[in-house]
Amino acid sequence: MDIFKLKSYVDDRPSEGVFRVHKDVYACPEVFEHEMAFIFERTWAFLGHESQIAKPHDWLATHIARVPVLLTRDAGNQIGAFYNACRHKGARLTRTETGNKKYHVCPYHGWCYSSNGHNIDIKDRKDGCYTPAFDRDSHDLLPIARLASYKGLIFGSLSADVPPLQSFLGELRFFLDLAMEQGEHGMELVPGRIEYAYDANWKMQLDNGTDAYHLTSTHTSFLDVMAKRSTGEGNQEAKQFDWQKRYAQEGGDFQFAHGHSVIWLNQAEVAKRPIFPGIAEVQKRVGAERAEWMLKLRNISIFPNLQIADSTSLLLRTFRPLSVNRTEMRYWCMAPVGEAPAQRAWRLRQFEDFFNVSGFATPDDTVTYETCQAGFAAKELDYLQGHSRGMAALQAGPNDIASSLGFNPVASVKGKFLVQSETSFHPVYREWSRLMQAGLAGKGAYE
Ligand code: FES
Ligand SMILES: [Fe+2]
The missing domain is CATH 2.102.10.10 (Rieske [2Fe-2S] iron-sulphur domain)
Structure with a gap:
């Protein structure tokens, strides 16, 4: 593949307010083969x-x-x-x-x-x-x-030429800790997992894991069911969230080095989170500020194949590319070791509601990835327009939140919930482009 063509695939000009990704990044079989060699065989x-x-x-x-x-x-x-x-x-x-x-x-x-x-x-x-x-x-x-390993998460690399895991994860560790330190005795994957494959590129999932923008259009059936159940109708085992209350909250995202990012949202209904009944112990162990952040919604994306979503329940998701348009997905419900049976049941009911393969969210997401992949057959479609939202609110380096919490992101966005920025995708494609260019130029991934 021509290196100039590859360079053009990610049009990254933040000072001009431009960040665009070419659809061939998701659709070209030659790109996919290079991803295997230059990304998956050369990084954690x-x-x-x-x-x-x-x-x-x-x-x-x-x-x-x-x-x-x-x-x-x-x-x-x-x-x-x-x-x-x-x-x-x-x-x-x-x-x-x-x-x-x-x-x-x-x-x-x-x-x-x-x-x-x-x-x-x-x-x-x-x-x-x-x-x-x-x-x-x-x-x-x-x-x-x-x-x-980092806090129970095991990573491997097929290449010895990688930075130490701690520096690969870098400043994102603040958010990993918020997920992995919720249990006094550690965290575990609840036995049983979801597995399926979808007919679309692996990066559709990578994007969607920090895509808040699609919630109010893709997941309308979930929102409708929640609203209906709030009146006492239907299954009452999972707690029902008031999404109107959420729209009034402040949220944002942080970009990190090595392709990682996180989106976050202040939580209006903290008592509906399964760790809430035990929050006093958590506060004592990790401090009041971190405990408060554990109750907020946070979706973490760790390049290239891990996501941890803490929203209606706590989910750990991994995915693996099989071909340019086929991806295998696996995920689990994650929980504190030794959690009380009532809380575990509550957590699982909320997990099933939203995340299960037969739940109210996952099938809608999966079908949508496949329709995007089908759309990539459009010859005239070149640069996608789905990586720009929120750019005007982008602030280089840490914002006031990051500074007070003591971590140092590459960039920050803060705003109303409905900003639903797409700037959390930028680290992915910046790192993607860097690794692919290094590979094509015959250089090491971390030279
Ligand atoms: S014993 Fe393993 S391949 Fe023959
Ligand atoms: Fe979704």
């Missing part, structure tokens, strides 16, 4: 949460984009991440998603690996007439280049 990606492999010998079959990764906890509690590919002929070692096994026996020719990745048996090796050269080779599983 989310792999899983520690609660998914809580006990020795627990394992989780996960991926970095199209590359299968086996996440394990060995006998000594050490977490490992390996290419999920047998050293013999490459077969994937797992046929299900998760489990507990001391030994992984390859389903093809029966080579056997322990939970720390060591090859401990080559089937019928003695009679196999192997040469000394073969015996000198290591037959252990290949570890991926980097593995690190």
Whole structure:
């Protein structure tokens, strides 16, 4: 691909009030192949949460984009991440998603690996007439280049040329902490997860996770049901939010380095948040200011494949690109470890209402991604106009909120709820363009 063409895909001229993204970024198969090589194989990606492999010998079959990764906890509690590919002929070692096994026996020719990745048996090796050269080779599983955790979130990289995880996450950690420090004894993914695939580009989800603008048009059925239930009609198990009250609130977004961003909204009905009954303990542990921010609505986007949304309930979402127009989505309800059963039930009912694959929001979102992807077939459609809203309210660096809370974003927006800015997408495409250009120019991702 021509580097000049690639450079033109993200038209980033903030001083002139312009930020535009070309539709080929979402629709061109050649762009997609470059994304695999220059983004997913060269930066940190989310792999899983520690609660998914809580006990020795627990394992989780996960991926970095199209590359299968086996996440394990060995006998000594050490977490490992390996290419999920047998050293013999490459077969994937797992046929299900998760489990507990001391030994992984390859389903093809029966080579056997322990939970720390060591090859401990080559089937019928003695009679196999192997040469000394073969015996000198290591037959252990290949570890991926980097593995690190932040507050229970496990990230991996297929390249060793990445900054330390803490600096990759950078100043966004303030918001990660607000999600990951809600429980006195840590956080866990509630067993059971949502999984499905949609026929559209992976960045449709990346955008939508911090897109507040679509709420009042895409999710009208959800808003209508909430309004109806508020009168006492229908299912009353989940708390009903008064969306009119929300529109009067102040909100905004913060841009961070390395492609991350967050949108936030002041919360009018804090008592409807499942952590509210235990907020006194939270205040004592994290301070009143952070506890107050835990009750606000916050959607976090961590480039390239993780989102944590704390709105009607707390959701952790990851997605992986399968092709330019096909994406696999997985997500979980996240909760404090040891949460009281009544609060857990409340949290789950609100999660199901909005986020479930059969809930009032997710199907509307998914269908919409697919209709956008179909629209990209329009030849004359070049630059999309969906990355501009809120730019006139953009302030470089921290605003008063960031300064008083003590974190340092690249840029900030604050305003009425209905600003519903699209400036939270800018870090994504700035980082996307930087990584793609570095790759095409033959440079390292973080040189
Ligand atoms: S591919 Fe695994 S044992 Fe042959
Ligand atoms: Fe949505």
